[in-house]
Structure formats: C-alpha cells, structure tokens
Amino acid sequence: MNRRDVLKVGGAGLLLGGAGFPAIVRALDRKPTLRVMGTHVTLQEPIRRRAEQELGFNIEFHPGGSAEVLQRASSDPGAFDLYEQWSNSMRVLWQANAIQPIEVDRLTYWDEINDLPKTGRIVPDAPVGSGDAPHKLLFVQDDGRLGPTPTGRISFLPYVHNTDSFGYDTRVIEPGVPYETESWGWLLDPAYRGRVAVVNEPSIGLFDLALAVEANGLMRFGEIGRMTREEVDELFALLVDYKRCGQFRGVWFSVPHSVELMARGEVVIESMFSPAAAQLTGMGIPCLYAAPKEGYRAWYGVMCLSSVVGSEQKEMAYAFMNWWLSGWPGAFIARQGYYIANPQRSRPFLTPAEWDYWYAGKPAAHALVGVNGQPVAKAGEIRRGGSYETRFSNIAVWNTVMDTYEYTLTRWKEFLLA
Template sequence: MDTNKQSLRPRRAFLKRAGTLLAASSIGFPAIISARNAKPTVRVLGTHVTLQEPIRQRAEKELGINLEYSPGGSAQVLFKASMDPSGFDVYEQWSNSMRVLWQSRAIQPLDPRRIDRWAEINPLSKTGRLFPENSIGAGDAPHLLLYIQADGSLGSQPTQEISYLPYVHNADSLGYNPQRVPEGQPYETESWGWLLDPKHRGRVAIVNAPSIGLFDLALAAQARGLMGFNDIGNMSREEVNQLFDILMRFKADGHFRGFWNSVPHSAKLMSRGEVDVQSMFSPGVSMVRASGTPCLYAAPKEGYRAWHGVMCLSRETRGEQEDAAYQYMNWWLSGWPGAFISRQGYYISNPARSKDLMSDGEWDYWYEGKAATSELLGPEGKATVQVGEQRRGGSYAQRFSNIAVWNTVMPAFDLTVQRWNEFVIA
C-alpha cells in the first residue's frame, strides 16, 4: 500500500497535536555480509515498561544483533517518533499512540506473513475480547487499530497489512498502600472513585498522560457521582470541559500530590510515602513491593482501564535494519520475553509459548489467578509475591472480562490536551 497517498492535512494536524502532547507531559539473525562485516543495529524507542536492560541483553545474545534502547515518558517518545521517523527503527508503546503515528506517516505497514507466530496471537489482540461473551469495553480496543484498510485508514476488518505487532498488554488500575487506605474487596468496594475521595486530599498522584490519566480521572468522577458520560471512550467537548472544571476545583483545593511521568517515578512516590493512592502500572506496583512498602493493585468495581502494547516499524527503516527489526519483533513472541514480563504482572499475546518457561507456581498465580504456593520473584530477582497470596482481580480471563475503557486518543484530543496542560500547571 502506498502510504504517501494519505492526505498531508491529517499529518500536519497530528504533528501539531503531538507537539502539544509533549508539553503536557530465539531464532538467531542470519549472517549478514557487508564491507565492514558489522552486525545490524536496531534502534528501539519506547518506555521503561518494556525497554529494560535484561531484555536488551538477552535479545542481543539470541539474535546476534545490536540493540539501542531509548526509553522515555509516553508523551516524550510519541512526540519524538511522530516528528522524527529517522531517529528510530522500532517503536514500542501502547495502542492509543497508533492514530498519531499512522496519521503523521511516521510508521510503515507490517506484513503479518513475516510474523512467524502470527497464528498464535490470541483473540484479544485480533477481536478485542478473549471470549465471544466478553464485552469489549469503550474506546480504542486493539483490533480497531490493527488492520490497514483499503482506503488507508486503520480498522478491524482483517487485511494483508497491519499497523503494529500486538505483544504485551494489561488491565491497569490504581495502586494503594493498605497501611494508609483500608483494604477493599476486589470488584466490590475497590473503586476508581478513591482518586477523588476527599479523605485522600494531598496524597493522590496521577499519570501525566492525557490519553491515559484522563480516563483514570473520568472513571473516578463518574464513580463519585460528580458527572456521567454518554460514551466515556468518546467524550463530547462539553463533557471534556465539564470534567476538567471539576478537576480544576480539586487541584485548587490541594487534592493532588503530583503527576508522574515514568514507572520508576510512580514507584518512588509511593515507596517514599508521598502518596497513599495513585494511578499505577503493574511494574510500578512490583517495584514498590520489592522495596518493602506494601502496595495493593486494585480491581475496581467499575472495571479496568486496559491497554495493548504495539510494536511498529519506522517508515525510514529499510534493508538489513528492517530485516533485523522483524527478527526482534519475532523474538518478542518466542517465549522468554513473555515469561519475563509476566513477573511484573504483564501478559503476552501468545501466552502458551511462555508457559513452559514459567514455573507451575508462576503460571498459576499470574495467569490462572490461583494462590501462590511459594514465594515468587519479580524481574529484578526480589520477592514480590508471598506464599498464599492471590493476584488481585483474579485470572487473565477474569481481568479482561472486566474492561471499562481502553486507552484512547479521542476526536476531542486537541481540547483534551489543552485542558490537561491547564490542569497540570495550575
């Protein structure tokens, strides 16, 4: 497909949006013969969630290529990728970045025939649900952005080209310190509303990303009965303004301790005792628990805010770098990476491939929702799960049967970013 036929107008519009967003916040690689006889280098741009040094080292060893990781905050890396496709080969982030990346023409189509284990990828990635009886949830479920349609748009109708490789994913919620916030019951009393509960004034932090933190706060406002939404995954401009008017009053009252830009930042806020409840990603919870500070990852009665990891190829990547990039993407579905990220509470899109590389206890805890029969270690080798503990929210299937909304870039994105900027700096 000739992506150059796409209109320049949406490209300019989305580059402008990306700029505003920044303000807010085991198959070896075949031998390559060249004059220098050098290994190909793949430059990977993404967040701290997946760009971890043990992963880079393992991939380099197994693939025989060089990998350069450039992790950053979500808004930062999205802006960089949108503005400078020549600065990366592979982009790793979340599906809510796809509209920006595609309409700014920063990425090129992927050929699923070059994804060795494409057939193993489960229905969640391809249809938005694990089982037909599950609700998909509001917003941009992953399949809605996966396939490149005949008119050049992104959609759910399967075609011969895809916009990204679906890989890691999770259902996010809020983390809290049970020594400061009374422990709730999963799916019964734990609630997004805790983020806007006056009892926690001055001890609340939010992820600094308008296409993520916005939904945490919208779910909180709705749970507290402060307002409602016709479609929380596609808010009207009036609803966006009403929500931020409410949030600005909370901000003026000193309700928020701050806004975090990375997973390590969120972990420090809680492990240092600066916050009691906050937006959190699963690796942050693991970091806090590994530090010795108690932290529970809520299973909100309103449902989770879900996301799906995307791995994209820069429009500028060609030749041996492109071949190496495909090998790197295929490696992510080879088993070991999925087992590794499961220990920080994440899932992989072809989980059966990782099962044999996890202990029975690990699989039962992380995927089946069973009580731990032994102490379980996190990615850093420190204990994060104690004997008898059960994963909050239950099994993989149960968690993804309770999705309220997916991370989404809505049509009202410009207004959302404008109001988010005002909210953060007020």
C-alpha cells in the same frame, strides 16, 4: 562481491587517492544496530541483553516518558527503527505517516496470537470496553485506513498488554475487596488530599480521572471513550477545582517516578502500572494494586516499524518482533504482571506455580519472586483481579486518542498549571 573483493576495490581506491576507503572498512566491520524507542515498561536492560545475545546484532533502547516518546516518534520517524508503546498512540503515529504496515506473513507466531487483539474479546461473551479496543486499529484496510476487518497487513505487532488501575498503601488505606469496594473514586477522596498522583499522559490519565469523577457521581458520560467537547469541559472544570483545593500531590512521568513518589511517602494512592506495584511490594512497601468495581483501564502494547527504516534494520526489526513472541520474553514480563499475546508459547518458561498465579488466578503454591529477584507473592496469595480471562472481562475503557484529543491536550495543560 565477497569481503575480499570489496577490500581489493577499496585498496585500489586508496592507491588512486580516493578518500572513501576508511569509511567502507568501518561500515563493513561495524555490527548492525537496531534502534528501539519506547517507554520503560518494556525497554528493560535484561530484555535488551537477552535479545542481543540470541539475535546476534546490536540493539539500542531509547526509553522515555509516554508523552515524550510519542511526540518524538510522530515528528521524527528517522529517530527510531522500531517503536514500542501502547495502542492509543496508533492514531497519532499513523496520521503522521511515522510508521508503515507490517506484513503478517513475516510474523512467525501470528496464528498463535489469541483473539483479544484481533476481536477485542478474550472470551466470546466478554465486553469489549469503550474506546480504542486494539482490533479497531490493528488491520490496514484496502483504503489505507485502520480498522477491524482482517487483512494481510497490520499497523502494529500485538504483544505485551495489561489492565491498569491504581495502587494504594495499605498502611494508610484499609484494603478493599476486588471488584466490590475498590473504586476509582478513591482518587478524589478528601481523606487523601495532597497525597494523590496520576500519570502525566492525556490519553491515559484523563480516563483514570474521568472514571473517578463518574464513580463519585459528579457527572455521567455518554461514552467515556468518546467524550464530547462539552463533556471534556465539564470534566476539567471539576478536575481543576480539585487541583486548586490541593487534592493532588502531582503527576508522574515514568514507572520509576511513580515508584519514588510512594516509596518516599509523598503519595498513598496513585494511578499506577503493574510493575510499579510489584516493585514497591519487593521493597517492603505494602502496595495493593486495585481491581476497581467500575472496571479497568486497559491497554495493548504496539510494536511499529518506522516509515523510513532502512532495509538492513527492517530485517532486524522483523527478527526482533518474532523474538518477542518466541517464549522467554513473555515469561519475563509475566513476572512483572504483564501478559503476552500468545501465552502458551511462554508457558514452558514459567514454573507451574508462576503460571497458576499470573495467568490462572490460582493461589501461589509457594513464594514467588519478580524480574528483579524481589518477592512479589506470598505462598497462598491470589493475584488481585484473578485470572487473565477475568481481568480482561472487566474492562471499562481502553487507552484512547479521542476525536477531541487535540482539545484535551490544551485542557490537560491547564489542569497541570492550575
């Protein structure tokens, strides 16, 4: 049926006393809408506007804190069409049947995606890092489980990714040397007591603090990304003691919250995401984003299809996923310190100076600005941590949902309440 035929049928229904005609007209005239749930990291208004303009359908972003959106998505797949977060959410979402496989042959740029999410290594001799490296959760195996063996179906679209560490205010803390003196152990330094914050997310903040504990020689893990229940108990016994002694100002729930804490002077050091450090620098606050000698905590962005997404929204979801790897989005997020799965596609959307600074680890040829137009690098400045390859060759652990995850939730709550 074409539109005129449908209206004729609807009109006949109205003349016969049917009540459905107004609803049919509204459904036909309403622009289709894609609902995307995730965090403030990628659900940014400039991205939504650009995608909506280029794709021709409505897009709604529903951002929230990482723990909040994961809980909602895993318990109510009808609340979203696409889900954007990090690979540590995959085990929870998959086991909850909240998401469905993505067909590789419907992804326009799949062959351009580099080896990092497919093998766990950015270069052949790089260490994979402990925990849930993205390739371990990427492919849907023949038995329905997630694993590293390539298949034609994947659990998530690999797109945005980065290495995380901590930021610190150089007006209070003397700048360290990347990979030499900067250390996760600084989070527990008594010199900063009462002025330290960590992210409120058990599968993320737990590793920041575990790396800090290990860096200070307080305990040693068999494998930091696969802690035993006994190791979790020992770790939280230490952390609760530090909390009761006033080491922590508190926890943050989102990127804007972490920015506020340092901007107001409430903290001088905190676990942090790259855009927060860039935003603080743009505000004139000298925040350095550390390259810890112990290695980074890394993460990989996931874009997932709801298990109950409708057919129209599913088509839009694939279009949106392909748009994310089309070039402009990768360049946009590069200016806030993030990487994209197929960098060469985004390179033409960056100036040579931007590419050299963000990806190649070279000095900025001139002053650079970020996504908000604020300065992020001075002329001659080198990005802390170096090149893309260097950063992802220094991974200590990936964001991970461990086998002890449910148990760590209880202990994390105890830590927060201590």
